[in-house]
Amino acid sequence: MIELLDWLIPTLASAYVVYTLTAIGSTVIERSGILNLAIDGLFVLSSSLAYAYAIYLSILLQPGVLATALSLLLTAVTTALLYSIYTALNTVLPVSQGAVGLSFMFIGYGLGAVVGNLGRVLFSLFRVRIEYISVTQNSVVFTYLLMVLAAVLVYLVLYKLKLGVLIRAVGEDPRLVSQIGINVAYVRFLSGLLGGVLIGIGGALFTLWRVGGWSQGQGLSHGWLAYAVSIAGWRYPPVIALVSVFFSLAYVLLPYLQSVGLPIEISIATPYVVSIVAMVFVSITHRRSVALLDPKSLGKTFFREEQA
Amino acid sequence: MFFPSRQSFLRVVDVTKRFPGVLALDSVTLELYLSEIHSILGENGSGKSTLAKVIAGIYVPDRGYIEILGKPMKLLSPVDAVNYGIYYIPQNPNLVERLTVVENILIALKSYSAFARVSEVRSLIVEESQKIGSLIDPEAEVSELSYTQRQIVELVKASLLRARVLLVDEVTTYLPTSVREKFYSYLRKLKSENKIVLLITHKVSEAVDVADRITVMRSGRIVKTIEKAEFDVDYVRKLMFGENGYISEPPKNVLLKDLTTENRRAVVKLDRVWVISESRGYALKDIELSVKPGEILGVVGISGSGQRELAEVLVGLRSIRSGRYYVDGLDVTNRGPEAIRAAGIGFISETPLYHNLSGDLSLVENLALATYGKLFLPLKLLTAKTRELMEKYGIISTSPKTPVKVLSGGNIMRFTIARELEFAKKALIVLNPSRSLDEKFKWSFINTIKNISRSTDMSVIYISESLDEVLQVSDTVAVINGGRIVGVFSRESVEREVLEKLMVM
Ligand SMILES: Nc1ncnc2c1ncn2[C@@H]1O[C@H](COP(=O)(O)OP(=O)(O)OP(=O)(O)O)[C@@H](O)[C@H]1O
Ligand SMILES: [Mg+2]
Secondary structure, eight states: HHHHHHHHHHHHHHHHHHHHHHHHHHHHHHHHTOOTHHHHHHHHHHHHHHHHHHHHHHHHHHHSSSHHHHHHHHHHHHHHHHHHHHHHHHHHOSSHHHHHHHHHHHHHHHHHHHHHHHHHHEEEEEHHOOOOOOGGGGGGGHHHHHHHHHHHHHHHHHHBBHHHHHHHHHHHOOHHHHHTOOOHHHHHHHHHHHHHHHHHHHHHHHIIIIIIIOOOOOOOTHHHHHHHHHHHHHOOOHHHHHHHHHHHHHHHHHHHHHHHTTOOOHHHHHHHHHHHHHHHHHSSOOOHHHHHHHTTTOOOOOOSSOOO | OOOTTOOOEEEEEEEEETTTEEEEEEEEEEEEEEEEEEEEEETTSSSHHHHHHHHTTSSOOSEEEEEEEEEEEOOOHHHHHHHHHHHEEESOOOTTTTBBBBHHHHOTTTTSSSOBBHHHHHHHHHHHHHHHHHHOTTSBBBGGHHHHHHOOOOOHHHHHOOHHHEESSSOOOOHHHHHHHHHHHHHHHHHHTTTTEEEEEOOOHHHHHHOOOOOOEETTTEEEEEEGGGOOOOHHHHHHOOSOOOOOOOOOOOOOOOOOOOOOSSSHHHEEEEOOOOOOSEEEEEEEEEEOOOOOOEEETTTTTTHHHHHHHTSSSSOEEEEEEEEEEEEOOOOOHHHHHHTTTEEEOOOOHHHHHHHHHBBHHHHHHHHSSSSSOOOHHHHHHHHHHHHHHHHSSSSSBBBBBGGGGHHHHHHHHHHHHOSSSSSEEEEEETSSHHHHHHHHHHHHHHHHHHHHHOOEEEEOOHHHHHHHHSSEEEEEEEEEEEEEEEEEGGGGHHHHHHHHO
């Protein structure tokens, strides 16, 4: 039992951090009324970017903490920029958010493969080693605390600062908000930046910490899992931080379940089944507080002027 | 006349705005001077709101432009307008339902950066709403507020905005007198600070009392702009409705129903009804009401005293915590809106797009929703019926197929009235119906209700914040205050002062 915990707690930590950050990031974006259909593609892209940046920086500087940290940072910035373009485009283009979202998803998959393979080529030329992140037994508790802190911070931004109020307001009723002289596209651009940073860090940590390497198709479907976490957590950071524990547990326990004889097909399906069940459960629950309701204009195309 | 001190700030230059099938503004030219209160008067659908929205950058004109300080603004956006200090307070409160009062006000205030804390403005709002004379809980969620309370939130917002040009679109209609007076003095203060107020209204008396100049509009065109010296109620009315289009008198008090002799069963009866409020405590306390066939019961009270909740209970949109509700002796307590509608009870709400109509659907479809339960709709018949109603109630709409949400505020109300009068057989629940109606239509509506109830025995519960209307229409008057019915009187036997006292007690 003790052994299981010794193994579980650190393994769980990396999964927990990745899904929680990504889910909270996605929450910030969806609270502004933009459907985050791009998430899986951009998650794949950011996990590949982290790898390519890390290789490149390890060559440029030298393998070490600095190169890793910088690649994390660069990934966060790049993802933030992509997401801010995504949210702004979704606001200005008079086309369905579904179309834009799926395009970005496929662009993300494609670019992810290109970028990751670029990293591979660099690696085969220079043979550098990346200093991957590893968290020692002693400091693992610290990472959990850090997530609680992240959840609280984003909560404060969304619910206690004008910025967050603006983000939620454009998610509720963008036309009304635009009529009082607020630039909806700009507010959503900001929510893209903020959400994108978090998703970028999530994607980067997936590569630099959880997996510790890169292979073809890396990250695929993990974006969707994080998305499920965000919905199961009612798009509310404190609840997400909680719900994410169970998701991560389900995911991490997979290999363990296999080792005790569960057919591989079933164990692979488990997290998705958990996601679906959780989302169905969420959609039928009665949410007492309005803070927990879905944004009213989520996924709706924004027209500034009343259409006849 | 020569006005040496007049300084032009904003000009509307030859603006035309066409909506499919409607010419909402037809070559409108208007000049606004610093330090004036300028009133725009016009009947329902004459283009007042459209004009204000063009000035606020919400609508882009098809032709013409807005000129600010001599500079033509060909593509004025709401962001530009706000940067020039132009603020629009819309006809229907424009507040995000699921945000709180503070949050709604904070997002409109440019002087606070994105990193301002929500808590910073809280005390400011309490202070300002106290000044206006009507305390608003800054933490209340907008969806819990009554219509008038929302208007007060808009006023509080307006007074915090530091506007240079304040466009006020019919927000004063139902305000308690004290609040309205305070708001007028706020407008005068703006004027003395060299600001501009554009006061849109269909109340002639309001325009005459408050404004320095009045511009009268009819069917998208400016009839005339007149100076204070020419103000005269009758003259202005004529400009507004044309020479002979106006019913100047409220309806004569047609015979009051003699209810004492009628020993018939109540059509609508609430028996000790208690209803929970969203925020705290009870919204309705121990309500006892009963209405006989053909009786018109007026329920009057100031804003937020439980009228909206009462209406919602009566149409089944709100659940009853304890007590019973009977329609024609049948217990319909918490049986939902379908059961109550099926019993022939119609509803005219103060917020038709929230309670009655689906904004995205057309007039015909909305008529079908209310009157037909069948799977297949006799579309031809319904369209003909819609046309007939449009004709009868003077509803201005491009066609019966136009989505309801693009109609003017007053026309949406007219359509609601038309449909519900058509639908209701047993009783009609009416909640603050006249807010967006012009005077002419308001009186004809009140007449219609009276006639119908006299001739068909339909009962009416007329819930309103306007004592004048309630006195006009009712056989019996009940006063609601703090969620309780504090008095029920027969119309003939009660003095206005008594009712007023009970309302504010
Ligand atoms: N977005 C829109 N699309 C189509 N038609 C519109 C739109 N807005 C207004 N209209 C039409 O333009 C005309 C003028 O409307 P407007 O709202 O300006 O009237 P109003 O003078 O404010 O009337 P009210 O007193 O009823 O508020 C109406 O016939 C209305 O149906
Ligand atoms: Mg109007």
